[in-house]
Amino acid sequence: MPFFDEVNETAPREHLRRLQFDKLQKLLREISGRNRFYIKKWKDAGIVTDIIHSLSDFQKLPFTCKSELVTAQEEAPPFGTNATFSPEAYTRVHQTSGTTGTPMRVVDTPESWDWWGYCWAHVLTGAGVTASDRVFLPFSFGPFIGFWATVEGAKRVGAMMIPGGGWDSIQRLRMMRDLGATVVCCTPTYALRLAEVAREEHFDMQSLSVRALIHAGEPGASVERTKARIEAAWGAKCFDHAGASEVGAHSFECELQPGGIHVIESEFIAEVIDPQTGKEAAAGEIGELVITNLGRPGFPVIRYRTGDLVRLNLIPCACGRTFARFDGGLLGRSDDMVTIRGVNVYPTAIENVIRQFGSVDEFQVTVTTASEMHQLEVEIEVVPGNDSEHVRTHVEQAIYHALSLRPTVKVAKPGTLAHFEMKARRFRRVDGASGTRPR
Numbered sequence: 001m002p003f004f005d006e007v008n009e010t011a012p013r014e015h016l017r018r019l020q021f022d023k024l025q026k027l028l029r030e031i032s033g034r035n036r037f038y039i040k041k042w043k044d045a046g047i048v049t050d051i052i053h054s055l056s057d058f059q060k061l062p063f064t065c066k067s068e069l070v071t072a073q074e075e076a077p078p079f080g081t082n083a084t085f086s087p088e089a090y091t092r093v094h095q096t097s098g099t100t101g102t103p104m105r106v107v108d109t110p111e112s113w114d115w116w117g118y119c120w121a122h123v124l125t126g127a128g129v130t131a132s133d134r135v136f137l138p139f140s141f142g143p144f145i146g147f148w149a150t151v152e153g154a155k156r157v158g159a160m161m162i163p164g165g166g167w168d169s170i171q172r173l174r175m176m177r178d179l180g181a182t183v184v185c186c187t188p189t190y191a192l193r194l195a196e197v198a199r200e201e202h203f204d205m206q207s208l209s210v211r212a213l214i215h216a217g218e219p220g221a222s223v224e225r226t227k228a229r230i231e232a233a234w235g236a237k238c239f240d241h242a243g244a245s246e247v248g249a250h251s252f253e254c255e256l257q258p259g260g261i262h263v264i265e266s267e268f269i270a271e272v273i274d275p276q277t278g279k280e281a282a283a284g285e286i287g288e289l290v291i292t293n294l295g296r297p298g299f300p301v302i303r304y305r306t307g308d309l310v311r312l313n314l315i316p317c318a319c320g321r322t323f324a325r326f327d328g329g330l331l332g333r334s335d336d337m338v339t340i341r342g343v344n345v346y347p348t349a350i351e352n353v354i355r356q357f358g359s360v361d362e363f364q365v366t367v368t369t370a371s372e373m374h375q376l377e378v379e380i381e382v383v384p385g386n387d388s389e390h391v392r393t394h395v396e397q398a399i400y401h402a403l404s405l406r407p408t409v410k411v412a413k414p415g416t417l418a419h420f421e422m423k424a425r426r427f428r429r430v431d432g433a434s435g436t437r438p439r
Ligand SMILES: [Zn+2]
Pocket: 254, 255, 256, 257, 258, 262, 317, 318, 319, 320, 321
């Protein structure tokens, strides 16, 4: 089983905790008296960092929210008060994809950019990528950080990077074939889109040498049925990865694929809280991921509320890693989780049910809330040639069996639901009393 950093990846948990604490203290020393954002935040909260002598002291620090980082940016544009050092210290700037609000800029020093590559090397090695691989990146590189960092990771493991920007989907497929790409990194939605294009253009997917796809940006690769669909279309294994511009590349799937992703605990401290109360979630409960990055003093996030739902599993993995896992990957956004008649409903749970139907092309889930009551409505596009009513009834029954919840399932005309090229937004919430609030 290949590891990128075997000593730490397989270390006893006490060793990991000690390592995290040592790195945390080093980080606090580096930003102390320099990072204007945290100086003010902790002063306002009446916290002196000198009191932090253990990881439980660390939990006395207040959470950091994305809205605070956005405000910090507005207060001192363009990079904000969370940029610890003076602008000359930084060599990279990126910004968030902006799918959930104001784009936020993040900056990296040469050291923290190396750290991104170091984390991505864990992701690639976890998926079995070595120097003999050719990694295809089907993107036009924009300001979004995600796959830029893949380039650094590929450099670390010595793999060849094939840039696929500025091309359309069929050209990319041909390029993968002609250059013998063995690994593709993209969103799950785009992997399915490429397979669709191959079908339309009569491109033989079996002519590709791709054996692994590494996915990020959406939960799909950990959604069992979506994963199965991608793997069948590509004849390759697909791996999940999670990260965020303001946090780093924090989690990856190992080759044994135990149904979850490992957190790089040598570089991050992960906590799980009840999103309502802010208290630590009980072991094995679904809660919001709170994360601290330990390798980015120039733009740190300390006890950062990611808004991602996870279920933490501390049982060592059969792969040999002791790094904790998020069972089922990222389960959705905490503000997308609703409780309908006592059942916790979150996007990936519904996606997993719908994706088992090859006869469903695209779908959209709407939760309508009126007078505190939630209703679940699912719209599906049925692949032409199938009996729509038959598919509709089966989807309704499958959701009922999986979630003990009776949704309204409607059939949409082919081509009327949004089809996504990159990141999909298939889940939305509507306030039935005050009008539509698409999310
Ligand atoms: Zn593992």
